[in-house]
Amino acid sequence: MTERSGTTGLVPPRPAWVRSGRRPGLRRSVASGLLVCVLATAPQTDAASANAGLIAVPVPKLAGAEESVARALGAARAQLDALVARDNVEPHELADAFGETGLLYHAHVAFDAAEACYQNAMVLAPDDFRWPYLLAYVHQQNGRLEQAARYYRKALAVQPDHLPAKLRLAEVYIELEQLGRAEPLLEAAVSSDELKARALSGLGQIALARRDYQRAATLLEQALAAAPDASRLHYTLAMAYRGLKDLERARYHLEQRGEHEPEIPDALIDGLATLSTGPHTLYRYAMSAVRAHRYDAAAEAFSEALEMEPDNVNARVSLARALYLAGNRVAAEESLEQVLTQSPDQPLANLLLGVMYEQKRSPDKAIASYRRALQGDPAHAGAHYHLANALARSGRYEAAAPHYAQTLQQAPDMLRARTMEVIALIRSGAPRAMIQERLEAARDRYPDNQLFAYCLALLLAASPQDSAADAERALMLGMELYEQAPVPEHAELVAMAYAAMGKFEEAVPTMETALATAAAFQAYELVPRLEAELKAYRQGKPTPGGWRDHSPRLEPPPTDAVAVFRDYPSDTPY
């Protein structure tokens, strides 16, 4: 990264790519003499002469912009004005000055000023690809598609082999419903490994628009193969398969759908973000990089911003996340430790550190971290959930259950937490009434969930409060479950319900079925229990053993540290 203007007040030195845009071997014509003469009578850019074809560059109102941004833009403008006022300035030098000032304006979304700068740069250096290209991009960002197309074409006239420009023009043509003009441009871009996925995606969308679903599916599969992380492609592919009436494939792809689209690696456009000055523009860039899964770039931007705002603990947590996801776990941990020296109870930092400790198989340290997170935010759903899981893994179900309950207060749709709460309550010996209440609530929310139905039926059959009604309900649930999935546990459940009703003449053959099914499923671990139950039923005795032992052998899922670092929502990422 080049030095930032935020500290020196100077315009940043031009990155190499800015220098590279001019077509090699170009020499300016005699017209430059006339140009200088005209400009000498108009020292300020806002008095640019119509004869020279230059336009006035508006001065953006900088009120509200960060001080470092205002300083940088002000300094750049002053430099430009000074250059314009000089005599004998080479046109390409002036063009570069307009262009680079335009870039700075563009990076800070002073679009009007950027547009004017690029226009002037284009007039002064008509063979420089950069200026019409960037001008086209400004128009595209503002939805002015006809103008965008015009300037992309102009740029391509200068540099016909610029594939990103072809691709962007193609995308503009698609929105302008000029699909025929878009196609050859996209086909050209397919030749580039970097742009292939995006180009194929565009071709696929054209095929979809024409309802050529087979072609769309073929192209989009190729796009996905070229960019497996481009999760948004799954949607368009799903629509193609839907058009082909292949609903199974369509559903599969819809389940994979995400928001990440194939990228257009483009040094010129990507470089805009690096011109942003001031911490908040850096944060925005960092978050944008995070969303694009460019964690190295995100970490770099967070680091730079933190040099200006070292006390921003939220940003430092985000830095830690970016570092972790970029593979730099040591630096991530150091960053989190630094946060905790500033803010010991910072909830997210403690949560993330806890997750790291779990990865290092230090469950006690992890538990301590989660507890500290809860000191900072007693309602923190993530801390409650991970703490509950850590406690459950170490067999401390009684301690785990209330934390699952707290998780559900904040995140009532978290099925895993609801499942584990039930399991924890069962295993910890919680009162039957409490467990039943939880199960009934779970069934209301998830009426099709087999586990909740199973646990409820188990409870009713093996520990009937109101014997007749409970056992009948257990029987009904058990039969439904068996019909959905004829596994030995469900057959056992039905037998238990019959036994609870005193109907041993039904319980016996049902249990025999359970045993046969266990053999067929090779679930030999169930056999001793089933045989003991069968023996009891043959003697007209109730189900032996505690019902809690029948409960599903579920453990908390392993902590997916990457998912937590990547996906845990943060209200204030900086």
Add this chain to the structure above:
Amino acid sequence: MSGELYLAEIMGAGAALFDYDNDGDLDVYLVQGGMLGPGKTLADAVFPPPPGRDLRDRLFRNDLVVGEDGERRLRFTDVTEASGIRAQGYGMGVATGDFDNDGFTDLYVTNFGGNQLLRNNGDGTFSDTTEKSGTGDPGWSVSAAFIDYDRDGWLDLYVGDYVKLDLAKQKHCYSTSSALDYCTPLVYEPTPDRLYHNRGDGSFEDASDSAGITQAFGAALGVVVADVNGDGWPDIYVANDASPNQLWINQGNGTFRDDAMMAGAAVNMGGAAEGSMGVDAADYDSDGDVDLFTTNLTAETNTLYVNDGQGWFEDRTITMGLAAPSNAYTGFGTGWYDFDNDGWLDLFVANGAVAIKALSNTSDPFPLRQTNQLFRSEAGRGFSEVTADAGPALRLSEVSRGAAFGDVDNDGDTDILVTNDSGPVHLLLNQTGSRASWLGLRVVDAKGCDALGARVEIRPASDPPLWRRVHTDGSYASASDPRVLVGLGTRRASPTVLVHWPDDQVEEWRNLPLNRYSTLRQGEGDEPGSREKGSHD
């Protein structure tokens, strides 16, 4: 506008066109915001209101006078005081419907804060029946729609809820310019919508969980009710801001299932969730099914979802010519209406930006103004923008939000009431449609209540049928005229009209007079195909 860039300040408000006094013309209800923020008063407002004006919703009675020569004099009278309406919440939107089946249209006002159900007493006054009804919904609601989802004859209520906004914990968001700006909704937590089931006794029960609509939700802004799969049960389409939309398919048993993703109506063709604000549903291509349209952010294009007849959709925005013209705008209120009465549904979009974003050289403290747009249907094969030809009213550049549609001067063409954020309301009077033949229908059930959800099939002599819905919902935070206004172009013969009632009955009317409004009451039509019979004003 407090100057604190609270998100709520940029999102409202809507308006309603409805006939509150049943005198045959459309009255106006305007929703009003206020000052937000602890300790803030009107003196702190960035755009102070005129002195002596308190900020509250207002009801204006239409005192339309039609002279013997046909000349129309349109005048509105502020009857807010007389109406007894005290809506002083931070207003967002309004829905209209006769929830108690007494023949008078009621109002449901959505707020940032508790909503209000205002019962029309039938004597020019309204009563706040929120508490009794149980429809207060304390969150931040924007659009709502009355819907008889269980077809029991009582209007239920769907309320679109936006996000959790706590003014005491204001988030500070910055644009790429580094200046403070309005936050995007992604910064906040979305809240589930509500479905209130009408018990028929003035009260409602919250059926949101049991109906299944809390299983999926986003930051809801637009709500429209229509039977998209032709099974006779009304479905609900919810336009969400920055997250996939929901298409709640009515299962016919009190529950709904979200089919938006597989149906192709959740995101755009490219798979991107859009910042959807306004929405409408209509059969724009006259193929007998209901299509959907959403308005979205700048650089996203609005989106047209074309129904395949079975309740699945394709994004045809580009091929129908609606992509490029909308790219530079942020759309809010919208509606499919036949503005030139040629029989084809045209499209109006109210535009206005939501983010200051760019550093500009203007001193405008609220640089979000955009012009609205009008798109003419090319016989259902596409749309062309005709904004430039639509007169000076379409050249206004403001921060538009709500749009309510209806024939305010009863001259046979659809007018538009446009609300603006920190700006005046505008009533755009259509000067064109009434030059063509038209048929005006007020479609009511046996009790005389607007038959929301009924479908009207208009069969011209030698042309394919036209389909229209009886509805007041759609657009953004607004409610429109429930009457059906059908453009007939140059046709002079009265078409056959069939009404498909919400209870699956179908009745037919013939020889209805053109160029005037007729009332079609359930039970007074003929069996389809039987002898002609008509009922008219």
